[in-house]
Amino acid sequence: xxxxxxxxxxxxxxxxxxxxxxxxxxxxxxxxxxxxxxxxxxxxxxxxxxxxxxxxxxxxxxxxxxxxxxxxxxxxxxxxxxxxxxxxxxxxxxxxxxxxxxxxxxxxxxxxxxxxxxxxxxxxxxxxxxxxxxxxxxxxxxxxxxxxxxxxxxxxxxxxxxxxxxxxxxxxxxxxxxxxxxxxxxxxxxxxxxxxxxxxxxxxxxxxxxxxxxxxxxxxxxxxxxxxxxxxxxxxxxxxxxxxxxxxxxxxxxxxxxxxxxxxxxxxxxxxxxxxxxxxxxxxxxxxxxxxxxxxxxxxxxxxxxxxxxxxxxxxxxxxxxxxxxxxxxxxxxxxxxxxxxxxxxxxxxxxxxxxxxxxxxxxxxxxxxxxxxxxxxxxxxxxxxxxxxxxxxxxxxxxxx
Amino acid sequence: xxxxxxxxxxxxxxxxxxxxxxxxxxxxxxxxxxxxxxxxxxxxxxxxxxxxxxxxxxxxxxxxxxxxxxxxxxxxxxxxxxxxxxxxxxxxxxxxxxxxxxxxxxxxxxxxxxxxxxxxxxxxxxxxxxxxxxxxxxxxxxxxxxxxxxxxxxxxxxxxxxxxxxxxxxxxxxxxxxxxxxxxxxxxxxxxxxxxxxxxxxxxxxxxxxxxxxxxxxxxxxxxxxxxxxxxxxxxxxxxxxxxxxxxxxxxxxxxxxxxxx
Numbered sequence: 001x002x003x004x005x006x007x008x009x010x011x012x013x014x015x016x017x018x019x020x021x022x023x024x025x026x027x028x029x030x031x032x033x034x035x036x037x038x039x040x041x042x043x044x045x046x047x048x049x050x051x052x053x054x055x056x057x058x059x060x061x062x063x064x065x066x067x068x069x070x071x072x073x074x075x076x077x078x079x080x081x082x083x084x085x086x087x088x089x090x091x092x093x094x095x096x097x098x099x100x101x102x103x104x105x106x107x108x109x110x111x112x113x114x115x116x117x118x119x120x121x122x123x124x125x126x127x128x129x130x131x132x133x134x135x136x137x138x139x140x141x142x143x144x145x146x147x148x149x150x151x152x153x154x155x156x157x158x159x160x161x162x163x164x165x166x167x168x169x170x171x172x173x174x175x176x177x178x179x180x181x182x183x184x185x186x187x188x189x190x191x192x193x194x195x196x197x198x199x200x201x202x203x204x205x206x207x208x209x210x211x212x213x214x215x216x217x218x219x220x221x222x223x224x225x226x227x228x229x230x231x232x233x234x235x236x237x238x239x240x241x242x243x244x245x246x247x248x249x250x251x252x253x254x255x256x257x258x259x260x261x262x263x264x265x266x267x268x269x270x271x272x273x274x275x276x277x278x279x280x281x282x283x284x285x286x287x288x289x290x291x292x293x294x295x296x297x298x299x300x301x302x303x304x305x306x307x308x309x310x311x312x313x314x315x316x317x318x319x320x321x322x323x324x325x326x327x328x329x330x331x332x333x334x335x336x337x338x339x340x341x342x343x344x345x346x347x348x349x350x351x352x353x354x355x356x357x358x359x360x361x362x363x364x365x366x367x368x369x370x371x372x373x374x375x376x377x378x379x380x381x382x383x384x385x386x387x388x389x390x391x392x393x394x395x396x397x398x399x400x401x402x
Numbered sequence: 403x404x405x406x407x408x409x410x411x412x413x414x415x416x417x418x419x420x421x422x423x424x425x426x427x428x429x430x431x432x433x434x435x436x437x438x439x440x441x442x443x444x445x446x447x448x449x450x451x452x453x454x455x456x457x458x459x460x461x462x463x464x465x466x467x468x469x470x471x472x473x474x475x476x477x478x479x480x481x482x483x484x485x486x487x488x489x490x491x492x493x494x495x496x497x498x499x500x501x502x503x504x505x506x507x508x509x510x511x512x513x514x515x516x517x518x519x520x521x522x523x524x525x526x527x528x529x530x531x532x533x534x535x536x537x538x539x540x541x542x543x544x545x546x547x548x549x550x551x552x553x554x555x556x557x558x559x560x561x562x563x564x565x566x567x568x569x570x571x572x573x574x575x576x577x578x579x580x581x582x583x584x585x586x587x588x589x590x591x592x593x594x595x596x597x598x599x600x601x602x603x604x605x606x607x608x609x610x611x612x613x614x615x616x617x618x619x620x621x622x623x624x625x626x627x628x629x630x631x632x633x634x635x636x637x638x639x640x641x642x643x644x645x646x647x648x649x650x651x652x653x654x655x656x657x658x659x660x661x662x663x664x
Binding site: 255256262267271284381 | 456458487499503507511512513519520523530534571
């Protein structure tokens, strides 16, 4: 009797699986480092991300559209995905109207800093976050009692209601929108047009000729001037907010609160019977998600253009937010952020195919949904479960052919 | 029969779902420190009875009192905090959480840690977290699945999942632990181990309510038994009395002519 060689039980060969494994490897290697190295590594990575719009790496940088602006959009989407990930990924509440919170944050900022009052941005920011959070509680308190699909429909309605209300309320600028929204306060001397760009100092950006970089003093970024000329300071500010939220997310998730969210997502009745006040935690997730959406909206309103209108908040964008979380990997904060960045970046990078980009995006989503329903970078535990499934399948298939 | 204080009193409880009477004027009580068996043929209303006690259903009439206070209208998680915990007939674990996390969710039931504690990492957060972890690990040891604490709950074997359910329920710090058919799907050897576990749990100071089909297990481990049939209590007493009770035999085996149909 010939012994049939048992097929080696290896990881699935799907490249996306390998992405997950690679990521696990990165995390493991990072965790094994001494503390000092970790700190240095994280700081270096952060510095790199901050410097990205100045470094303008070839192939990555967009040449048709201001790269700083694209990076700002990426950071904004990453922040939104991070907030929505709390709602969808942790607590398992499908919120299709997240753009409503984004709009509330943006409009609160617009009204406070330009349309009716002239508050400085940093005073309006916490108010915008608080107002959005309150909106989340007001929407969540009655609707979080319904489950699953119903919640999706209610939130969908909310997103649309906000847009239509804004469009029709004169006090909020109606269709014309709000312009001249206050930018964040400039640090250092204010710019005096047309010749003095202001700021404490200027940082030149890199210009690439093939693979040889050179300093481009012409397009320097002035530190820290929030004006209409340069999107990079806005990017830095937003990135800082993103990092703060990321740290908070990490702390809250690894606690009783995070466990309560996950238990509620997994089995609401069982969670309730194990002493989890599920409604309270669902509302908390919803309100936190809303607050982060509002934060992102406030930054969006006060960004380079300082202009918002009802058309800035279409429902389609709301689906894009959900897509970002799902594509990236619902439940994993890094996955969600990657999803957010991709969703913002890819259409800008491939502007040449602008006419087809929605088509391509839709196709890509479909393919991903079929081949990788749990997203590009799902939580490690989901990957572990999947791997085990695949292994069992292999073992079961193995001996049969003998 | 131990004559200790009544922990839970089911007082004349009736439940109707539309025209169906699932429980009909059922009255019994559970005394502190005992293992009470609740048995009856399929559809007798055992799980319904469970659901009334844990607040899943509201009684149509009658009252359930725990430690002397009525449970009606209390939110389910509040009932858990009062000290009633349960397992599920069809296992309902938090599948994509690890074994340890599952138990910690239970252990969190009495935690006062909130969002700000977690965000600011207050000393209270640290203490509670340490306590919960220690407690969860102890419980895993008691039910005997310590080695698998880092595994996903979904990846456990069937028996271990049942054990995990018991640990998770115990973690909520109950006075009364309700086990809904914990031996379903177990082989005889596993059942013996489960009996030992249930006794061990009782010796730790818990009162246990056991719903079970397996007569040997029920007879072997309980102090008293309540028998339900078609929503009515037909017998109550020590295991020996129940074994010889003609009404119970009739309920389980049918009346005399059908005796061989067992």
